[in-house]
Amino acid sequence: MFALTESMSYYLCPHYVDMRKGIYSLYQLVKTDMKRNPLSGEVFLFLGRNRSLIKILHWEDGGFVLYQKKLERGTFEVPRFNPSNNEFEMKWKTFVLIMEGVSVRSAKYRIRF
Numbered sequence: 563m564f565a566l567t568e569s570m571s572y573y574l575c576p577h578y579v580d581m582r583k584g585i586y587s588l589y590q591l592v593k594t595d596m597k598r599n600p601l602s603g604e605v606f607l608f609l610g611r612n613r614s615l616i617k618i619l620h621w622e623d624g625g626f627v628l629y630q631k632k633l634e635r636g637t638f639e640v641p642r643f644n645p646s647n648n649e650f651e652m653k654w655k656t657f658v659l660i661m662e663g664v665s666v667r668s669a670k671y672r673i674r675f
Contacts, residue, residue, distance in 0.1 A: 567654075616630070639660055
């Protein structure tokens with residue numbers, strides 16, 4: 563309950579979103595713009611134009627959960643994606659770095675066995 567884990571798939575909306583949108587409007591964006599199933603259990607991230615607010619939409623058993631985080635200072639970093647293949651999947655590690663305020667572009671992952 564109210565948990566995001568490494569086993570989930572994360573997808574970032576390919577464009578900035580009006581942060582006044584609620585669950586049903588974000589649901590429609592997932593279906594139309596991202597071409598994904600909002601009821602799949604995947605996690606969908608939405609950023610506003612000024613990138614100080616992020617909304618996270620996730621379907622759990624029985625209903626949607628909408629997380630929201632507003633930064634008092636600074637902005638969320640938007641990772642680079644290849645828009646030509648229209649895939650905006652994000653790894654769990656990247657999601658955590660963004661939420662913690664670590665620069666994704668300068669982070670280097672060490673090889674682990």
